[in-house]
Amino acid sequence: MHSSIFRKYDINCNIFQEEIYTLGQAFAYYFTRYSDSVKTVIIGRDNCKNSAFIEQELSRALTDTGLNVIILGACTNPIIHFSLNILPVQASLMITSSSTQLNNSNIIKIYLNKELVWGKEIELISNIFYNQKIYKSFIKGSEKHHSMVERYIDWLAHKFNYLQDFNQKININCSSDIPQNIVSDLFQKIKLNTIKIASETDQDNLQSIDYNVDLNLSLKNSCKRLIVHADNSIIDSDKLIAIYSKDIINKNPNTTIIYDTECSLFLDELITNLKANYKRVNNSTIDITDEMKSLNSPFAADSTGQFYFQDNYFGYSDALYSALRLMDILYKNQKNLEYLLLELPHFYNIPEIKIDCNSKDIADKLIENTYRFFAAKTDITLSKNNGIQAILPYGNAKLKSLNNSIISIKCESKTLEGLEKVKNDFINIFRDHIDSKILTSNINQLNKLN
Known part of the structure; x- marks a missing residue:
């Protein structure tokens, strides 16, 4: 199994079926060793392929290690949160599918005391899994089927x-x-x-x-x-x-x-x-x-x-x-x-324009050029938090990287004249790389740099 299945916010179940039980054992070890409060875990799922099998194997692993399990069956993600707030439970596993994966594989989200388990805690579960740590219990936990939909x-x-x-x-x-x-x-x-x-x-x-x-x-x-x-x-x-x-x-x-x-x-x-x-x-x-x-x-x-x-x-x-x-x-x-x-204040805007730069180097250069361009202006609020955002007297300009080679641009202003100025700022920045015709108010699609 490749370590990339353990992602920042969830676990991608692109693994062999026999490894699902082992993954469930890792969850049990994490719940019991790193939180004294966990006695009962709820499991919910969607109706996608393999979700019911994964639910069954995870429940078997958890109950074998002494934890009690309540199986919610098919439900939505909000019902998991609702159950965590209503039922006397301390943890949850939600099995769903990843629409961003080419193979549409199952993913598992983990919740402990109503909070999403993520980041370093996912890394900890990964280490538990690969080191095959097992929490041994002489008492088998219970399994109950209890839908919370109604x-x-x-x-x-x-x-x-x-x-x-x-x-x-x-x-x-x-x-x-x-x-x-x-x-x-x-x-x-x-x-x-x-x-x-x-x-x-x-x-x-x-x-x-x-x-x-x-x-x-x-x-x-x-x-x-x-x-x-x-x-x-x-x-x-x-x-x-x-x-x-x-x-x-x-x-x-x-x-x-x-x-x-x-x-x-x-x-x-x-x-x-x-x-x-x-x-x-x-x-x-x-x-x-x-x-x-x-x-x-x-x-x-x-x-x-x-x-x-x-x-x-x-x-x-x-x-x-x-x-x-x-x-x-x-x-x-x-x-x-x-x-x-x-009744809302009216702002003019250009829908998000996505630009495929064909390479990360070109994308990085355009991002740096954008920052330098706006940093040279006066009477401006400039931020590099989650991309570049420039608050100008005449409007607002945003640019961020979507992945290695694709960047996105957004422009807005209270007036059409201000919107035109923001648009022209981007045209000046990208003059040597992009056809200015794509920076119009009606484009919301991928565009190729010249």
Whole structure:
């Protein structure tokens, strides 16, 4: 087995089937030797190939080492978090699939005391696995099968039962049959009849979205990300963050809203004008949730569509809960989403432009050129945190590396004139490497350097 299966935030199960049990033994050793509190572990999974087998083997390994196991069966990632907050358990394993892997292999996420195990702790589990350390117990643990789906649905239905009077038509696209069944059962229990539920629609395939409704929602990434569609496009997460923030701040004056460095500058202005505070952090679940707990913030979000509510919830990203909170805002205000969007400060922007530099050397040179160009300007705030961000008197410029050879550019401004200036800044920086025609307002695709 190659050590690369142990990644920063999860474990890629691209291994032999007989090694799954050994991996389960490594989990058991980690839980028992490095946390005295772990007595019971919950295991959840998706419906992908091999997930049920992996669930079975992990449970066998854990119970053989004296730990008790509760098997949740097929569920979404948010149900794992819900269970960790509701049940008297101390750890969890979630088996899902990696959409970024060419072989679509299974991955395992590990949670200890409600927190994601990552980084050095994953390295520790790797060392335990390769050194074949086994925790020996003379007592076998118990195994119980206990789905939390119905309890999760009942909890949400109780919180949002008033939405039975919500009269806007909604289309919800689900990533698989698991969230699709959950959504169907939930809205039947709420007795809301204006919902149409469909299997997943590729978020880029906008032609297949039903626009004859008031609200188009997609639940993505094992129900962690919420994507909202309108007018043949995807609504920027920034705008949804703004709508949620206005509602949260109204209930929690002078609070702090947390979002990542990729989000639009108009959020800073909006939240400041609402007499609240904001904090930008790196775009990672760990950084966002850690800062959220540190500041006791009621709400945090990222630019990919993950929304974290501590206001009346448990502080993890749950696309279905986020959808219900959006419906709640529309219901309370008796307005549709289009109207709420019109109330937001208006910023012009160029959609993200991705540029394939063909080599890491060229990409690094362009990044360095960008930093030097903006550093030479006056009256500017320049940051190298998670890429380069330049806050200029006339707009905002962002550049970051996506991988070895691909970089991305974003431009925004309050005015069209300012947007043109930011765009021209990038044209001047890349003059010797890129055709200026790709820096137009309608391009959102990979482009090759000359």
